Amino acid sequence: MTVSSTYAYTLEVPDLAAxxxxxxxxxxxxxxxxxxxYCRCPGQDRxxxxxxxxxxxxxxxxxxxxxxxxxxxxxxxxxETLGGRQTSAPQGFDDDGLWLTDPHGMLVHLxxxxxxxxxxxxxxxxxxxxxxxxxxxxxxxxxxxxQTELARPMRLGHVLxxxxxxxxxxxxxxxxxxxxxxxxxxxxxxxxxxxRNSDHHILAFAKSNGVGFHHGSFxxxxxxxxxxxxxxxxxxxxRGDWGFGRHTIGSNYFHYIQDPWGSWFEYYTDMDYIDDYAxxxxxxxGMEDSLANWGPPVPEDFVHNYExxxxxxxxxxxxx
Numbered sequence: 001m002t003v004s005s006t007y008a009y010t011l012e013v014p015d016l017a018a019x020x021x022x023x024x025x026x027x028x029x030x031x032x033x034x035x036x037x038y039c040r041c042p043g044q045d046r047x048x049x050x051x052x053x054x055x056x057x058x059x060x061x062x063x064x065x066x067x068x069x070x071x072x073x074x075x076x077x078x079x080e081t082l083g084g085r086q087t088s089a090p091q092g093f094d095d096d097g098l099w100l101t102d103p104h105g106m107l108v109h110l111x112x113x114x115x116x117x118x119x120x121x122x123x124x125x126x127x128x129x130x131x132x133x134x135x136x137x138x139x140x141x142x143x144x145x146x147q148t149e150l151a152r153p154m155r156l157g158h159v160l161x162x163x164x165x166x167x168x169x170x171x172x173x174x175x176x177x178x179x180x181x182x183x184x185x186x187x188x189x190x191x192x193x194x195x196r197n198s199d200h201h202i203l204a205f206a207k208s209n210g211v212g213f214h215h216g217s218f219x220x221x222x223x224x225x226x227x228x229x230x231x232x233x234x235x236x237x238x239r240g241d242w243g244f245g246r247h248t249i250g251s252n253y254f255h256y257i258q259d260p261w262g263s264w265f266e267y268y269t270d271m272d273y274i275d276d277y278a279x280x281x282x283x284x285x286g287m288e289d290s291l292a293n294w295g296p297p298v299p300e301d302f303v304h305n306y307e308x309x310x311x312x313x314x315x316x317x318x319x320x
C-alpha cells in the first residue's frame with residue numbers, strides 16, 4: 001500500500017482576495033503569506049487547501065496525497081512504466097517525498113506526513129425515528145436557530161479531478177500508487193479508495209477533454225450540518241449550487257457550492273467506509289446513478305471543465 005488518503009490540493013487562481021472570502025465564508029481558518037493563501041479546517045494543525053495568486057485563470061497546480069515512504073521507490077518505478085514520470089518539486093515547494101506527473105501531465109506530490117488525529121465524535125449522534133423503530137425519545141432533535149452553531153469543515157475527505165481518459169487514470173493510480181477502484185459509471189466517472197480503512201473514495205476522476213480540478217469535499221457531522229453549511233455558504237457566495245441531495249455511489253449526503261472560478265466545493269457526511277478493500281466488490285453503475293440517487297436538477301455546468309475551456313469562468317456564472 002502506498003497512498004492512504006488525500007492530504008491537500010493546490011490551485012493557481014487570479015485573485016487571492018476572492019479565495020480568502022470564499023474559504024473564510026466556508027468555515028476555514030486562512031492566512032496569506034508570500035502570494036499564497038493557506039486554508040485549514042478548524043481544529044487541524046495543517047493546511048489542506050493552498051491558493052497561489054496571480055494566475056491568469058484558475059488551474060489545478062497539484063494534489064498532495066499522504067503516502068507510506070516505504071513504497072515511494074516502487075511507486076516511482078511503476079509510474080514510469082504506466083506513462084507517468086518522476087519530477088522535481090515546483091519552485092517554492094519542499095522537495096520531500098515523491099513528485100510525479102501522471103500520464104496526463106497532472107502533478108502529484110506523495111508526501112510522508114503523519115496521520116491526522118482521530119475526529120472527536122459528536123456529542124449527540126444523529127438519530128432518526130422510523131416506522132417501527134423509534135430511537136429518539138423524550139427530546140427534540142432540533143434546537144432553535146439562535147442556539148445552533150454553524151457547521152465547520154472537519155477534514156478534507158476527497159478530491160475529484162477531470163481526466164481525458166478515466167480508464168487510464170484508474171490504471172495509473174491503482175497500479176502505481178496503490179489505490180483501489182471502489183466503483184465507477186462506465187468510462188465517465190470512477191472512484192478510488194485506499195486499501196485499508198478508507199472512505200469510499202479519496203480520489204475520483206470525471207471524463208473531460210483535459211485535466212482540471214472539479215471539487216474538494218469536506219466532512220461535516222451530519223445531514224443537518226450539510227444543509228445548514230451549504231445554505232449559509234450559498235447565501236454568502238451568491239453563486240451556483242447543487243444540493244441538498246444524496247449520492248448513490250458512496251451513499252453520502254451532499255451540497256455543492258460553486259467557487260469563484262467555476263469549480264465546486266462540497267460539504268458531505270455519511271459516506272460508505274471500506275475497512276478492507278480485499279472484501280469490497282466494485283460496481284459499474286449506469287449513468288442514471290453516476291451523480292445522485294436523489295436531489296435537485298444538476299446545474300448545466302456541473303461537469304464543465306473551465307480549465308480547458310477557451311473562455312474563462314466569471315463570478316456571475318457565465319463565460320466571459
